[in-house]
Amino acid sequence: MAHPWHFATEAFRIRKMCVGLYESNCYVIACAATGQAVIVDAAEEPDTILGNVADVSPQAILTTHGHFDHVGAAREVAAALEVPFFLHPADQDLAGFAADRALGEGPIPVGDLEITAIHTPGHTLGSTSFVLPGVVLTGDTLFPGGPGATVSPGSSFDDILASIATHLFTLPDATLVMPGHGLDTTIGTEKPHLNDWIQRGW
Numbered sequence: 001m002a003h004p005w006h007f008a009t010e011a012f013r014i015r016k017m018c019v020g021l022y023e024s025n026c027y028v029i030a031c032a033a034t035g036q037a038v039i040v041d042a043a044e045e046p047d048t049i050l051g052n053v054a055d056v057s058p059q060a061i062l063t064t065h066g067h068f069d070h071v072g073a074a075r076e077v078a079a080a081l082e083v084p085f086f087l088h089p090a091d092q093d094l095a096g097f098a099a100d101r102a103l104g105e106g107p108i109p110v111g112d113l114e115i116t117a118i119h120t121p122g123h124t125l126g127s128t129s130f131v132l133p134g135v136v137l138t139g140d141t142l143f144p145g146g147p148g149a150t151v152s153p154g155s156s157f158d159d160i161l162a163s164i165a166t167h168l169f170t171l172p173d174a175t176l177v178m179p180g181h182g183l184d185t186t187i188g189t190e191k192p193h194l195n196d197w198i199q200r201g202w
Contacts, residue, residue, distance in 0.1 A: 002052045007176065008032070012113050012132060015052055016178070020044025022069040025180055027137060029130075030056045031111030038062050038110050039077065040130060040137055041180060042085075046073040050080055059110060060084050062103065062117070064139025064180055065124040066091030088119065088126030094154065103128055118167050122160020123148040129168065135176045136187075142168055142177055144185040146197045157201065165194060 006016035006027075015028040024043035031037065037056035041064055042049055058081045061074055066087055075097060078085040084100035092099065103126075108115040116131040123140045130137040140148035142164055150157040168177075173188025 002055055007135065007178075009134070014135065014178070017045075017048055017052055019048055020069060020072065023181055024069045025178065025182070027178065028053055028056065028058075029110065029113070029115065029132070029137075031113040034111030036111035036113075038108070038115070040064065041070045041139070042072075042074040042077040043070050044072045046076040046080070049073055049077050053081070058083050060086055060101075060108075062108070062115075062128075062130060063087045063091075063095075063099075064129065064137065064141075065127040066094035066096075067124065067140070068096075070139065070180060071095045071097075088128050090121070091124050091126030094124060094126070120160075120163035120167050122150060122156055122158075122163045124152075125154045127160075127163070131171070134172075134174065135178060136168060136171060137178045138168065139180040141179075142190065143179045143181070144177075144183055144190070146190075146193070146202070148180075150202070161194070161198060169194065 005013045007014040013030045017026045027040040039061045042061050074085045086101045086103040087099035088103045118129045120129045120141045147160045169191045171187050175187040177185045
């Protein structure tokens with residue numbers, strides 16, 4: 001049985017699944033009018049993901065970044081649904097396999113809905129966030145309490161802070177942040193703590 005919708009407006013609905021050993025968040029974003037949908041981060045547990053798109057019409061798999069705990073089920077789910085898997089080219093080597101399509105910045109139409117992809121490097125070179133009205137899916141760029149980890153090759157604390165300050169903290173304070181692991185937060189909750197994160201260095 002599909003999970004209930006985690007968030008819904010008149011225009012779109014978002015379903016959230018916590019999958020795999022690393023408890024990665026996988027999302028389904030569906031246009032309310034047409035039922036067309038995308039999967040964001042087909043991380044693990046392909047059967048769980050497939051069971052949660054049975055009531056919509058998947059068009060693609062979008063990926064926030066190329067770490068194994070966010071792409072582990074991408075090839076299997078893409079093959080089962082016969083949809084393309086999108087990944088930013090800078091994370092191609094990190095994922096260890098080829099994406100069907102290169103993920104760039106800009107609008108992604110899903111039925112009557114438009115999702116905007118924004119390049120937010122720092123956690124990885126190709127990290128990408130997805131913006132909808134009132135919501136942003138940040139992958140491992142922004143969590144409740146601070147930025148994602150920047151200790152792996154290709155990551156940068158300065159870059160992730162710049163991505164957060166320039167691209168995410170310019171969104172309205174009420175914007176709901178749905179991260180790659182764990183619970184939601186809001187832009188307004190996190191923004192006052194930017195200088196604290198700079199001072200602590202992580």
